[in-house]
Amino acid sequence: MPNMADQREEHGSADIAATRTRNISHWLCVGDGAPGTWRAFGSGWGTTAERPTLAASDAGYQYMDSDLNKTILWNGEAWLGI
Numbered sequence: 592m593p594n595m596a597d598q599r600e601e602h603g604s605a606d607i608a609a610t611r612t613r614n615i616s617h618w619l620c621v622g623d624g625a626p627g628t629w630r631a632f633g634s635g636w637g638t639t640a641e642r643p644t645l646a647a648s649d650a651g652y653q654y655m656d657s658d659l660n661k662t663i664l665w666n667g668e669a670w671l672g673i
Contacts, residue, residue: 614633614634614635615632615633616632616633617631617633619632628648629648630648630650631648631649631651632651632652633652633653634652634653634654635652636655637654637657638656638657639658639659642654645665646667647667647668648667649667650666650667651664651665652665661673
């Protein structure tokens with residue numbers, strides 16, 4: 592199983608770099624196999640238009656939407672109010 596550094600390289604440094612709208616704080620292996628199933632943990636903030644484009648593997652990502660003035664959660668398919 593690859594270590595977290597290998598997985599980060601696979602996703603590309605631009606995807607995990609801290610930015611105004613997206614910040615992946617860490618990765619956690621949540622499934623066996625090679626390369627395993629990895630989940631990104633992180634949060635971001637900004638306007639509705641600045642929301643990051645996320646994948647199903649980014650489920651659990653939290654975003655503070657300043658236009659809505661509330662925190663929303665990416666469930667892997669859509670943004671949900673929390």
